[in-house]
């Protein structure tokens with residue numbers, strides 16, 4: 001379970017600082033502005049993007065959105081609630097796109113009323129929905145690409161086969177919409193270079209075909225999926241940049257298209273760590289249990305789907321270690337960060353544990369994507 005300790009120095013220094021200032025009320029998600037800014041700049045220097053659309057679903061903390069906005073980011077929203085958050089943070093609706101290919105009419109209406117004019121789609125049904133609720137908007141087709149190598153695959157749920165793209169663009173144009181781009185997503189945390197190069201090559205071929213069929217596209221959006229968990233994200237991004245280079249040249253220089261991306265985890269994941277406190281250390285039969293004051297239900301749901309987080313002691317007193325089950329404070333027996341986590345043998349109540357990385361899909365797990373919990377009707 002425990003991957004090698006790789007919590008960035010900047011976060012550890014931040015922890016020292018807030019502790020010395022008496023501001024370490026646990027549990028908390030400690031977020032480094034410097035790391036966010038560094039990741040954003042690093043992404044833009046390695047991938048020659050014309051615009052980054054940061055997905056609000058990844059981290060919807062207003063300070064994070066504001067910080068990235070100051071760096072020049074634009075934003076990808078999936079719901080009216082996410083859009084409102086962006087508008088409240090001072091971000092213009094013209095800097096927002098909706099990349100969720102299947103949307104609820106109410107959210108399209110709110111987005112259109114707020115001034116959003118760019119929407120993804122991958123079915124004819126969605127074309128008609130956008131035509132009705134966001135007339136004359138620009139639309140881009142989410143296409144199906146291989147998600148081989150992704151830790152979480154998205155291609156079964158979204159993406160039109162390449163053979164359908166011309167038909168979808170025609171349907172959009174007939175509906176008074178402007179098909180202006182193509183988009184894909186290789187799946188979450190995908191370091192497989194063949195998937196990246198294959199996806200872009202496939203998309204560039206489809207773009208060429210669209211242009212031949214009289215659809216003057218403007219952009220290709222290579223989505224998210226850049227690796228951020230479980231390895232050195234910077235060298236892995238460099239490798240991806242290298243394999244994409246020949247296709248990026250064709251896309252930009254031969255086809256005259258803009259390159260967009262929606263890196264979420266790459267930018268936010270390692271910029272945050274969760275700081276939690278040990279409530280109790282208990283020996284139950286042959287297992288040692290550590291109870292902490294925050295658990296899976298506080299935003300770490302992806303553990304249920306197999307995603308692993310490092311759990312380490314913030315200030316170990318000794319080097320001697322033993323394995324523990326690390327569990328949250330709820331009555332739920334699934335609320336477990338790991339069942340063989342190596343931690344100091346003398347761990348005790350009050351010690352701080354760090355759960356890392358905690359910047360992607362953790363604090364935003366509340367009302368994820370901005371979709372509200374169902375109301376209760378008591379009759």
Ligand SMILES: Cc1ncc(COP(=O)(O)O)c(C=O)c1O
Pocket residue numbers: 055058076099100185187188189223224225226262263264265266360
């Ligand atoms: C449309 C879209 N763009 C971007 C992202 C961000 O992906 P990642 O966190 O892998 O960078 C997602 C994540 O699900 C997504 O659905």
